[in-house]
Amino acid sequence: MGQQRFKTSRRLLFAILFALIAGPSAIAMEWHGIVPLHSTKEDVLRLLGKPNSNFDRYLIDGEEATILYSAGPCSDGGWNVPRGTVFLISVTFKRARNLSDLKIDMDKYVRTVDPFVTTHVYYTNKEQGVRYEVYDGVNEKGEVLQVYYEPTGADAIRLRCPQQ
């Protein structure tokens, strides 16, 4: 029985090790099971069905998402993935939400200001492939304008097309 328990523990250990080695995709943020550069249009249709909101968006649980697919390896978007692979999910909230409502660990996010619209700032977690676009005006601050689920830093190293 002790030996059986040891085998089970060893299997568990291997599973944990495998998950760690599998690495970036294991910790990538997902939106309703969809992960950029790992999910395909078929996955989206299977999991979410057809778009149910305006402009081919998905409206689920108060979140409205645009899912973008690659047109082929190194096409616009710049990812070396097959046609039909999800490369970006943009999510907006139907009801306004502040960044502080989301209870995220800000230590894991890098803050950058949009160089074009200086009242918009980005909080990026490259490791998890998630970026919050937040309004940062003089009087009003903190409203989340858009959440981007994008390739993780590790996936970007593997699959970003080289500059031509």
Next chain:
Amino acid sequence: MEMWKYEQRLAYTRARNGIVPRRPEASPLDPQQPGISVGLNPKDQAKYDQERDKARKRGVPDECAKFLSSRGIDPSDVLRAIELQQPFSGPKSTILRIDAGVEDFDTDAWRNLQKNYPDTATSIATKPVALDFKNPRTGFDGGIWVNRDLKHHDDYCLPSYSL
């Protein structure tokens, strides 16, 4: 620099002075693929043509011309830009921000972002414009881009002169 095709795209966009590069290989039947510029519907096209004619007739008001000159912009370039514009449907088009001619990528702010946070810069430049147009919280993204010191970039000539 990790920017994908950045230099070529910027040169192309700027050389064409704001003309939206159309991609003949893109299929208008794939609205969720990037790089597609969808024209206006007949009603919106008629409205656009009407407003463009008004702008042509009106020219650049003196007050606005003075302001533009003080910022190093030749006022006649504004009218030239209007002539060269190719309107597209914002919510339906997935052309990238860098292709759409709605931003000025020739600023110190942009270069600093690109130098310090190349991944974020790439994400911003290659974001399809439709995402902002569809989003009720960000809405329309456009205007004439002057420089990094001008914070309220898209309303500096309003309401007396609207582009």
